Each structure stands twice: as C-alpha cells, then as structure tokens.
Amino acid sequence: MTHASVVAEAWPGAAAERTAYGWGDPGQGLAMSDITRIAATASLLGDAARANILAALMDGRALTAKELAFAAHVSPQTTSGHLGKLTEAGLLIPHKQGRHRYYRLASPLVGQMLEGILAVSATIDARPPAHRSTWRGGEALRNARSCYDHLAGRLGVGLADSLCERELVALTPDGGEVTAAGHRFLRDFGAEPEPGKRVFCRPCLDWSERRPHIAGRLGAALAARCFELGWIQRQRDTRAVAITEIGRAGLAERFSVHL
8 A cells, every 4th residue: 555545545635635735646756745644644543443553562662463453452354454554654664573573663753753642632631620531541551651662651750850850961842961960870870871863862741741751862771771670660461661669769769759
C-alpha cells in the first residue's frame, strides 16, 4: 500500500480538495501538503486497534505480531493489516529474527507524538466536575512507567524536579542543558549520556501529571541506569515499571524522590 493510498483511505475527499486548493497529486511525486499528512496520521491513530498497538510499543521494546494482536484485541489477520498500514506510514519498523517478525516504533519522535496526544487528551480533566472523566490508567502506571526509552509518571517528574531544583539541569520549553555540576553528578551516578545525533535533553509533558519529565539522550541514560542498578523493573504486558526496595532507598538518597 502506498502512502497516497493510505491517505485516500484516511481522507476520501483528499483528491478533490487537493485539486481545489492546488496542492498537487502526491501519487505523481509532488509534495503532499502538511494538512493531508496530518489527516492521514490522525486517521491511523483514530482506530482503537492501531492505537492499542502503538501504545503497547511505547516502552521502546519490539514485540511480535502475535503479542500485538493480543494488545490490540483483534485477530492475527486483522493485526497484520494494521501493522502493514502503520509500517507504510513510517510509524513502525519491522525486524525479522528467526521465525518471528518484530515491530517497534520507528523513532523516538513517534513516542513523543503519542505522549503529546495523551497529554492533550488529559486536559479534559480541566473541565468542570460534571464533565470530568476519572483517571483510568491505574496507580501503578501513574506512579512509574516507561515512555519510549525514558521514565514518566510520578517517578519521571520527580527526577526532573530534583535535577532542576538542585540546578543540575536547566529545562526550557524547547530543550534543556546540564550544568557543570550536573555533568559531575551524572558521571558519578553512571548516567552520562553517550554522544549522538539525537536531541540531548528536552522536557516531555507528562500526560498523567501534566508536568514535564526528561526525555532525549539524558532521559534515556537516567532510565537505563535505574534499570541497571535494579532500582526499577519492567512488568509484563504494561508500561508500568515497579520500583524495588533498593530503588526506593536509592531514589530517596540520590534524588530526594520518595515514592
């Protein structure tokens, strides 16, 4: 399925509107308008099964089609079609290993997009009480979870607050930087980010806490170190991570985070 056909299914009137507004035909190799791209991506995310597939991959791991069918609550045949559309749209990357084909999010940007959608959706809690929806994610997910390759929930926000309050990290709406004291702290803690092309540090609005946690290479390094130390552990079939007893002690001692 081509990108143009994905758009045609997502937006049946796209061809007529492209002609009316002079956008051109993406099937002839011309640049597709931003509006058309938004419509196509939104349509892919608007399907509950595909949303479940993407949500299951938000912890950064790769899963098989069978595992994703279970997460999507649909048949393997239906899942195969959804995976094809998500892959064609550039949201997923398949990887064959032995007899199995695994799928993962195509890039951290996809995880960032999904977390952003969740953050916007969470703003409905700001409506009057009569129209307010209750939190349905569970306390475990709200307490500590993975967001692609970094930490979110109360744990992620707590780490961000600690680093900022101690002037080890300075966050702005569009990015962040580590101070000289922060680099010394990270080296001592064993979480100095590796060099790379990916953004070094940026705030990511937490959809359950509605405050920023840390993403980018710095967020990934902090999460990796917490896993390495045994402070947190992954749990089956959920993005929630469990904080161990040694983790509670370490988080309190090194970051003054009490959970």
